[in-house]
Amino acid sequence: MGLGMQKRWLLLVPVLFVAHIAANFALLKAPHTSTALEMQVALPRFVQVAMSGGDRYLAANLASFRALLVSTERMQADNFAIQGKVQRDAAWLNPAHEDNYYIAAAILPWNDELDAGQYVLKQAITARKFDWQPIFYYAFNIYHFEGNPAKAAVELLNARSVVTSENDRMAIENIAARWLEKGFEPKAAMQVVDIMARQAKPGQFKEYLKTRVDRLRVLLSLQEAAAMYISKKGRPAKNFEELRAAGLISVLPVDPFGFGYVMNQAGEPVLLNSAPKVKK
Template sequence: MRRLPMAMIVFAGVLSAFVYAWAQQRLSGLPRATAIPELLISLPRFAQVLMAGGDRYLAANLAGFRVLVADTSRMSAEDYAVQGKLQRDIAWFNPAHEDNYYIAAAILPWNGQLDAAQYVLRRSSEARTFDWYPLFQYGFLFYHFRKDPATGAQWLLQAVPRVKTQQDEWALQNVAALWIEKGYQTANAAGMVEAMAADSPPGAFRHYLQVRARRLRDLATLQNAVTLFRERHGRGVETLQDLVSSGLLAELPKDPLGYGFGLDASGWPMLNATPSSTK
């Protein structure tokens, strides 16, 4: 790698100092009553690289140090906005920066900086192809904050080839199956879980996925029956047993996992969250 001439390094240092002084002067008059010292200024990316002698990796580490030493117990929304900007910058300088994506996942989305967290995790997942954790965290942001479990599940499945142990692979597939159940129409979710089971090695985990797919098929049957009941009677069912009494079903399905099926507040069939008898 060619080294920069000394004159260029000196020029970069002088220019960086000028930019820093100019930024301080421009920002000194702005009201920042709650901003903490570590996060007072977020310089443009080119200025940060110049101050690091043209080394973008050093620029990432310098910005990362500012994030690491910030006292989050005293931070305001304004401070978190600056932190989000800094962490975006770090991800741009060095997308493989490990501390940056850990901090982004743990702090930013919980403090109003969801877009910044997604940017950091997406860049990290593309750079750290050996690491499944950024993809897991990226998927979680869709599940929890975007209220989009279907998209979250897709990102979890992309992380599966990166795991090193069978236990981690099964864990990711299991969580993805749960999110798929929440994010897709029931029949489509059953098909996706069946496909996951077919791609899994023979054994207990494949059987577990097949069981989950079967109960989703049973749930879809109940939902279709409730739709027909409403069309015929102009009202919803009061209990699932109404589907048997009306002749739409010969019997109610038995949940192989023991949780059973129930009705939500609108009278729509659902999987029970806790083990109970079928209503």
């Protein structure tokens, strides 16, 4: 070993010693229970790097390895909070780590650690310009856990510039179109889906998107008629027949997808996104 290398190791020894002491103190403070031993403590980032010989990527690998091996069926809320911290650290140390973002998407949001999961996915989106999956998981969490389909659709459409498969691109646009119907005002949703239809290649999928535009156009006209009914009558319409009787629509609405439109309790027309159940 050369003199320069020896000096570097001599300088590293005190750092490793301090890291070792800090790690032991952290472990002593951690609650000692018989469950979820894998996730009882999260070490400071500088300690993780120091214990990995100064290699931040190795530190990220070790943190991700901990998350990969954890037995989640035995974990409690505090343990999941620690796992969220561990995976945040791994994402900070190596934002492009594939295993880390995949594990975070599969575990953290489903165990009340949505912020940690979204942080990991956001880091992966920034670092992995070639990978559309972190975008999908990030958007899905907004849709499912935050309950914001409009925002989720906008985020999901960012994946279109990343996918290389035409089938994947069509699947993403299909999901986004469905989310837009749920989350945007019909006019805004119709405009976005119309742009998607114009950009799509000629074929069945282009026609499918056009049909979604037509569906939203009918919904928009129904909502405008319902608002006029309230303005005239001072109360919401109970059904579409009342709108027709008042001369606000000429025919009862027909959904091009066959599911239908209904009046909600506030007298506002909304979409049905599944076939109505048949009463036995």
